[in-house]
Amino acid sequence: xxxxxxxxxxxxxxxxxxxxxxxxxxxxxxxxxxxxxxxxxxxxxxxxxxxxxxxxxxxxxxxxxxxxxxxxxxxxxxxxxxxxxxxxxxxxxxxxxxxxxxxxxxxxxxxxxxxxxxxxxxxxxxxxxxxxxxxxxxxxxxxxxxxxxxxxxxxxxxxxxxxxxxxxxxxxxxxxxxxxxxxxxxxxxxxxxxxxxxxxxxxxxxxxxxxxxxxxxxxxxxxxxxxxxxxxxxxxxxxxxxxxxxxxxxxxxxxxxxxxxxxxxxxxxxxxxxxxxxxxxxxxxxxxxxxxxxxxxxxxxxxxxxxxxxxxxxxxxxxxxxxxxxxxxxxxxxxxxxxxxxxxxxxxxxxxxxxxxxxxxxxxxxxxxxxxxxxxxxxxxxxxxxxxxxxxxxxxxxxxxxxxxxxxxxxxxxxxxxxxxxxxxxxxxxxxxxxxxxxxxxxxxxxxx
Amino acid sequence: xxxxxxxxxxxxxxxxxxxxxxxxxxxxxxxxxxxxxxxxxxxxxxxxxxxxxxxxxxxxxxxxxxxxxxxxxxxxxxxxxxxxxxxxxxxxxxxxxxxxxxxxxxxxxxxxxxxxxxxxxxxxxxxxxxxxxxxxxxxxxxxxxxxxxxxxxxxxxxxxxxxxxxxxxxxxxxxxxxxxxxxxxxxxxxxxxxxxxxxxxxxxxxxxxxxxxxxxxxxxxxxxxxxxxxxxxxxxxxxxxxxxxxxxxxxxx
Numbered sequence: 001x002x003x004x005x006x007x008x009x010x011x012x013x014x015x016x017x018x019x020x021x022x023x024x025x026x027x028x029x030x031x032x033x034x035x036x037x038x039x040x041x042x043x044x045x046x047x048x049x050x051x052x053x054x055x056x057x058x059x060x061x062x063x064x065x066x067x068x069x070x071x072x073x074x075x076x077x078x079x080x081x082x083x084x085x086x087x088x089x090x091x092x093x094x095x096x097x098x099x100x101x102x103x104x105x106x107x108x109x110x111x112x113x114x115x116x117x118x119x120x121x122x123x124x125x126x127x128x129x130x131x132x133x134x135x136x137x138x139x140x141x142x143x144x145x146x147x148x149x150x151x152x153x154x155x156x157x158x159x160x161x162x163x164x165x166x167x168x169x170x171x172x173x174x175x176x177x178x179x180x181x182x183x184x185x186x187x188x189x190x191x192x193x194x195x196x197x198x199x200x201x202x203x204x205x206x207x208x209x210x211x212x213x214x215x216x217x218x219x220x221x222x223x224x225x226x227x228x229x230x231x232x233x234x235x236x237x238x239x240x241x242x243x244x245x246x247x248x249x250x251x252x253x254x255x256x257x258x259x260x261x262x263x264x265x266x267x268x269x270x271x272x273x274x275x276x277x278x279x280x281x282x283x284x285x286x287x288x289x290x291x292x293x294x295x296x297x298x299x300x301x302x303x304x305x306x307x308x309x310x311x312x313x314x315x316x317x318x319x320x321x322x323x324x325x326x327x328x329x330x331x332x333x334x335x336x337x338x339x340x341x342x343x344x345x346x347x348x349x350x351x352x353x354x355x356x357x358x359x360x361x362x363x364x365x366x367x368x369x370x371x372x373x374x375x376x377x378x379x380x381x382x383x384x385x386x387x388x389x390x391x392x393x394x395x396x397x398x399x400x401x402x403x404x405x406x407x408x409x410x411x412x413x414x415x416x417x418x419x420x421x422x423x424x425x426x427x428x429x430x431x432x433x434x435x436x437x438x439x440x441x442x443x444x445x446x447x448x449x
Numbered sequence: 450x451x452x453x454x455x456x457x458x459x460x461x462x463x464x465x466x467x468x469x470x471x472x473x474x475x476x477x478x479x480x481x482x483x484x485x486x487x488x489x490x491x492x493x494x495x496x497x498x499x500x501x502x503x504x505x506x507x508x509x510x511x512x513x514x515x516x517x518x519x520x521x522x523x524x525x526x527x528x529x530x531x532x533x534x535x536x537x538x539x540x541x542x543x544x545x546x547x548x549x550x551x552x553x554x555x556x557x558x559x560x561x562x563x564x565x566x567x568x569x570x571x572x573x574x575x576x577x578x579x580x581x582x583x584x585x586x587x588x589x590x591x592x593x594x595x596x597x598x599x600x601x602x603x604x605x606x607x608x609x610x611x612x613x614x615x616x617x618x619x620x621x622x623x624x625x626x627x628x629x630x631x632x633x634x635x636x637x638x639x640x641x642x643x644x645x646x647x648x649x650x651x652x653x654x655x656x657x658x659x660x661x662x663x664x665x666x667x668x669x670x671x672x673x674x675x676x677x678x679x680x681x682x683x684x685x686x687x688x689x690x691x692x693x694x695x696x697x698x699x700x701x702x
């Protein structure tokens with residue numbers, strides 16, 4: 001296991017609280033295990049100390065959460081006899097169109113489906129929901145939790161880790177290769193609830209896996225909140241492909257802190273697709289902590305109606321001879337707004353860094369807005385870092401060209417959007433996932449269900 | 450009238466100025482018309498106006514396609530009615546393959562005609578047939594539309610689109626410009642392969658070169674927004690010999 005590595009944290013200032021969540025220390029699930037108990041207690045204390053972010057904080061400058069109906073949220077266990085619609089069958093199918101090595105479907109924190117190939121279980125692979133992990137692997141869980149995402153990183157990072165009810169533990173022992181993927185579906189079917197989850201994906205040295213995580217819900221009339229912590233550890237020589245699809249209903253306030261730590265000569269391929277939620281603020285960071293570490297990030301977001309999506313990425317080169325490459329593409333429509341802010345950070349002494357980031361945005365109409373804020377912070381002198389950011393409108397000459405071939409405007413726009421995102425879709429190694437992305441585009445463009 | 454594209458007294462302008470000042474031209478199916486003329490005469494404007502480009506306003510006149518005035522139609526409706534424009538400068542559509550683009554276009558047309566969608570397999574066969582007809586590499590269909598294409602590839606892609614969409618009338622706007630002699634021959638052969646009694650052509654060009662490969666039935670010379678002279682293929686030869694000035698003086702006398 002890699003030792004604690006330097007982490008770039010965001011500055012947090014003290015300020016008057018505007019948004020007050022109704023949760024209390026008594027609601028923290030401490031469990032019997034002293035390690036888990038200590039961690040969650042500390043996380044709760046950290047949560048209490050950190051002020052609620054406001055637009056005065058640099059990282060939250062473009063995302064205003066004063067409209068969060070914080071007081072109204074309840075925990076699932078506080079609502080007696082709670083049931084919600086089941087996850088639709090198409091989400092429970094393999095998102096890869098092939099046999100899975102394991103699948104977890106979590107609804108209202110309880111696993112509805114939990115299975116893992118027996119052969120992998122025998123090799124020591126752990127693939128289970130958080131509550132089962134607390135009971136069956138408490139020592140391991142206590143050892144891993146908070147190693148990558150620190151509670152001090154932010155109000156919501158601390159809250160997710162203190163209050164976690166849902167989530168999963170995925171542990172791949174040293175040298176174990178999974179030739180088929182693991183799928184986790186986190187289904188949040190009911191409004192007015194607060195969903196807290198904590199996901200840990202831990203690959204020991206030389207391990208290899210593909211993990212697909214989906215967050216989804218129907219659209220509900222009453223607002224809800226999801227707060228998640230996602231910790232990815234890619235040990236020496238390990239290889240992780242992590243695909244996450246965010247399709248929360250448009251009632252969901254979505255806050256996540258996600259961080260990956262990539263070790264010596266290890267490789268992470270991280271792919272995000274985001275089409276859902278009312279408002280999203282996601283921190284997605286890669287720490288390349290040892291020489292030879294490689295981190296690739298591809299992101300796709302499409303916001304319409306009144307959606308607000310804010311993705312905040314960091315590529316932290318914390319050791320020499322590390323490589324990162326990020327491409328995020330987004331579209332905004334109607335009155336939607338997107339924000340991408342990204343930083344390439346090169347630590348002192350991280351010579352031989354190769355870092356790249358690009359963000360491309362397409363604004364479909366004048367009421368929509370996309371902000372793109374790239375950034376470089378380079379403390380070493382032998383590096384190659386480049387970045388690029390664009391925000392553009394639909395090209396009327398392209399639309400005219402397609403129309404002269406018989407495509408109505410709406411169809412022409414759909415095709416152009418699909419083309420715009422093709423570069424990201426091409427990076428996704430699974431046709432079924434590409435289909436889900438395309439279906440998301442089609443829905444936003446007024447086609448399909 | 451059936452089987453004709455009839456342009457009557459067409460006037461059109463941009464915000465700044467009037468460009469077309471009364472164009473009259475009738476093309477019957479099976480005929481190939483060449484439209485020549487100096488820079489700025491309004492040839493490309495005519496092509497855009499026929500197709501319904503939003504930058505131009507028609508102030509007078511009509512355009513009948515098989516008896517229907519198409520000036521009220523949207524660009525896609527004109528396409529469905531059987532009109533096609535091969536662009537002088539086709540725009541790139543990154544991320545969209547020629548195959549997907551053409552299937553979407555063909556299906557949009559079929560939908561407008563009340564026909565069922567063409568199946569992927571059927572379409573693939575159709576596309577491969579057309580590519581064979583035009584002597585094109587099948588791998589071409591998998592490339593993104595005009596993205597990173599050479600000048601010759603862009604023009605070939607336009608001809609391929611025409612072959613798949615099978616318009617009744619095709620306007621080719623300087624399809625020969627910027628081509629080397631080999632590319633020109635390939636494009637011209639493509640046009641000839643699509644020539645026939647079921648289709649009329651308006652070939653807009655600066656040079657006689659392409660007309661050596663695609664023999665026109667009629668040649669028109671456009672000057673300052675009007676057709677100044679019309680004739681047979683010999684008009685192109687005179688033009689080559691005398692230039693626009695000389696030809697127009699000769700015509701005036």
